Amino acid sequence: MVNCWICGKTADSEEHKFKASDLKKSHGKKMNAFYINGDVIQINSFKDKILKFPKVICINCNNNLTRPHDDAYDKFVNFCFENHEEILKTRNINFEDIYGKNWELEKKNLYxxxxxxxxxxIVTANTEVDVKDLSEFIKGNNQVFDFVLQFELKAGVKALMNAFNLANKYNHLYNSATCKWNTNLSPKFGGWLTNNYTTVNWVFGKNINLNSVKIFKTKNEAVLITDSHFFDIDEEDENEEFSRVKFIDQYVVGFENGYNKSLEQKIGYFESLIRINNTK
Ligand SMILES: [Zn+2]
Known part of the structure; x- marks a missing residue:
């Protein structure tokens, strides 16, 4: 048994990699979905083990402490879904539009x-990493030093969604692989979550965020737009039989990765997000 990385008590809760309500809402109880994790795996239930982290937090932290954070997330993704055309045009998210008067607290809860x-x-992959700054933030600290977020809209994913939604309801949830790289000081980690039209990139590293107090008081956040000009289909595959798995691998993963196909490119991208954050 390991201890909950947030409060230190016994970790007895399996947190979903995706929010369970997102999965239920989009797929119903009987799922017909694919999970991509290097391989493309078909899944039939939102309770599938592959959709959950091993037990690294406790039930109280998962159900009670972080409930307001889950609620802030729900409002955020619903807003972004309904307003994606506007977000694409303005390249901006206004948190007062999402949360109303309480936007400062709710924005922090979203983070x-x-x-x-x-x-x-991070702790699933590397249990020895010090995540105290994250746990203190989750427990109520008003600033965070080791964590950066950047919102993004991927034109390729949007095009894919628009095309799929013509025929039947398509819901796009994507949880990237966790990238880890070593710097002189300590390891850094980066990854992203996509809910339909909106990607949220995160980076973790010692003291990479000098600006969190200011950012939490800022009503507007810029949204990076990744176009889909990079995309070209592998010509060699033209005559091969079309398969769903291959399609998912080429298009969905291709559009999610954008210009950053290799690990080095991804690390470069995450490092640029740290720089952007510190000029906010
Ligand atoms: Zn706990």
Missing amino acids: RYYAKHAGCK
Whole structure:
């Protein structure tokens, strides 16, 4: 048994990699979905083990402490889904539009939702990493030093969604692999979560965020747009039989990765997000 990385008590809760309500809402109880994790795996239930982290947090932290963070996340993804055309045009998210008067607290709680997700990914992969700054933030600290978020809209994913939704309801949830790289000081980690039209990139590393107090008081956040000009189909595959798995691998993963196909490119991208954050 390991201890909950947030509060230190016995970790007895299996947190979903995706929010369970997102999975139920989009797929119903009987799922017809694919999970991509290097391989493409078909899944039939939102309770599938592959959709959950191993037990790294406790039931109280998962159900009670972080409930307001989950609620902030729900409002955020619903807003972004309904307003994606506007977001694409303005390249901006206004948190007062999402949350109303309470936007400062709710914005912070949204960041805490992603901090929980990132922390679970990091400790699942590397239990010895010090995630105290994340856990203190989740427990109520008003600033965070080791964590950066950047919102993004991927034109390729949007095109894919628009095309798929012509025929039947398509819901796009994507949980990236966790990238780890070593710097002189300490390891850094990066990854992203996509819910339909909106990607949220996260980066973890010692003291990479000098600006969190200011950012939490800022009503507007810029949204990076990744176009789909990079995309070209592998010509050699033209005559091969079309398969769903191959399609998912080429298009969905291709559009999600954008210009950053290799690990080096991804690391470069995450490092650029740290720089962007510190000029905010
Ligand atoms: Zn706990």
